[in-house]
Amino acid sequence: MKSRIIWALIACACCVVLRASTADAQSSDSTRGYDGALRFESFWGNAKIIRGADGPVVGTAGWFRSFDVEKVVATSPPALAEARVFKTNNFRGSVVGSIGALATVVGVVVAANGSNAASPILIIGGVGAMGWGVQHMNTAVRALSRSLWWYNRDLARHGAPAPTVGRVDPVK
Amino acid sequence: MSRLSLVLFVAQLLMMEASAMAAQESGYDENALRVESRQGNLQILRGIDGKVAARGGIFHGPDLSDLVIQSDSALAEAKVFERDYQPGQWLAGLGIATLGAAIGASRINDINPVIQVGLTATSFVSIAYGAKKLHSAYGALSKAIWWYNRDLKR
Numbered sequence: 001m002k003s004r005i006i007w008a009l010i011a012c013a014c015c016v017v018l019r020a021s022t023a024d025a026q027s028s029d030s031t032r033g034y035d036g037a038l039r040f041e042s043f044w045g046n047a048k049i050i051r052g053a054d055g056p057v058v059g060t061a062g063w064f065r066s067f068d069v070e071k072v073v074a075t076s077p078p079a080l081a082e083a084r085v086f087k088t089n090n091f092r093g094s095v096v097g098s099i100g101a102l103a104t105v106v107g108v109v110v111a112a113n114g115s116n117a118a119s120p121i122l123i124i125g126g127v128g129a130m131g132w133g134v135q136h137m138n139t140a141v142r143a144l145s146r147s148l149w150w151y152n153r154d155l156a157r158h159g160a161p162a163p164t165v166g167r168v169d170p171v172k
Numbered sequence: 173m174s175r176l177s178l179v180l181f182v183a184q185l186l187m188m189e190a191s192a193m194a195a196q197e198s199g200y201d202e203n204a205l206r207v208e209s210r211q212g213n214l215q216i217l218r219g220i221d222g223k224v225a226a227r228g229g230i231f232h233g234p235d236l237s238d239l240v241i242q243s244d245s246a247l248a249e250a251k252v253f254e255r256d257y258q259p260g261q262w263l264a265g266l267g268i269a270t271l272g273a274a275i276g277a278s279r280i281n282d283i284n285p286v287i288q289v290g291l292t293a294t295s296f297v298s299i300a301y302g303a304k305k306l307h308s309a310y311g312a313l314s315k316a317i318w319w320y321n322r323d324l325k326r
Contacts, residue, residue, distance in 0.1 A: 039318040041311050053245070053315055053322075142208045149206040152321060156200055 037152040038072070040144060045137060047144060061086070061144065063137075064094045073147055076154035082147035089140035097133020100126045204321045205239070207313060216317070231265070233257035233309070240316050243323035249316035253309050260305030267298030 038058065040047040046062030049072065059067035069086055073079035107122030202219045209215070214228040216239060226234035236253050240246035274291035277283050 034322045037318065037322065039314045041314045043307055043310065050314075053318055138209060138211075142210075145206045145208050149204065153200050153204065 034152065034156045037155055038148045040148060042141060047141060049148070061090065064098075065090075069144065069147065073151040076151045079147045079150035079154065082143045082150060085143035086140045086147060089136045089143060093133045093136030093138075093140055095133075096129050097137065100129025100131075100133055102126070103129060199324050200321070203324055205317045207317060214313075228257075231258065231261050233261075236313065236316055240320040243320045246316045246319035246323065249312045249319060252312035253316060256305045256309035256312065260302050260307075260309055263298045263302030263305060265302075267295045267300075267302055270295035270298060 035052055038049055038051055039053075040049050040061075042048075042062075046060055046065060048060050049058045049067070049069070050056070051058050058072060059069070061067045061069055069083040070080055073083050103122045104126030107119045107126055110116045110122065111119035204219065205225060206217050206222075207214065208217055208222075212230070214234055215224055216226040216234050216236070217223065218225040226236065226239050228234040233254060236250040237247060240250050270291055274288060274295055277288045277291055
């Protein structure tokens with residue numbers, strides 16, 4: 001009876017030690033997996049997508065930038081859905097914002113060269129279009145933030161492979 | 173009887189293992205941060221639900237240090253963010269205001285040209301220096317969030 005209790009205690013001790021070492025290994029694996037996680041830095045309406053804290057620039061997205069975020073986050077379905085929202089809004093924002101800026105400049109030039117009934121319409125319409133474009137660009141950047149959040153979550157959880165698209169430059 | 177207790181004990185250990193793994197996964201889902209901008213204001217959101225963890229407005233940034241204090245690397249970046257964000261916003265704002273003053277001065281016929289040149293130069297320098305500070309601040313913010321989320325996994 002005593003020996004059985006001793007064997008039971010030894011078995012339990014082995015389980016506890018095994019569990020502790022497994023937890024350590026999982027923890028360090030998940031941290032290592034997260035080292036390939038993505039983040040973005042925004043500047044002047046563009047967003048540099050960077051892998052790791054000081055890692056390479058995977059690509060630059062933003063004003064008329066055709067960088068394929070969908071391809072980078074393709075391994076995570078929720079990230080992919082957000083990347084599509086980013087792509088749609090980024091394109092709309094770029095096009096409408098640019099048309100708005102052009103209309104505003106034309107309106108100001110027309111107004112400066114004499115009175116013309118079209119100039120107030122161009123200026124008001126242009127500023128409105130620029131505002132609409134900025135709104136869409138903001139929606140795009142929010143979607144990009146969510147996309148990378150989901151991608152990093154699934155990367156840390158499953159250690160998904162990290163495809164690299166576009167140019168790869170060291171972060172300055 | 174002792175065999176039954178042994179089996180029960182091992183089963184309990186396995187259940188503990190499963191719940192520990194679930195807790196590790198929910199750590200990121202519930203606590204990982206991300207940054208979003210709404211109407212020009214910075215917001216730091218937490219978890220899947222996107223609860224607002226900190227918010228910054230015009231001329232004041234979110235309290236990042238308090239938020240990421242658990243991670244040393246994140247805290248170091250948060251301090252860089254807090255050092256650069258507010259001065260960057262003030263300088264950029266001052267530059268835009270000075271540019272407006274320079275445009276206004278250009279409409280006055282008998283103004284000293286030195287004042288006009290001075291205002292224009294000040295505005296460009298302020299905007300450029302403010303933009304540099306803001307660029308540094310946004311970079312540090314991105315890194316701070318990245319480090320915080322990474323260290324959640326430990």
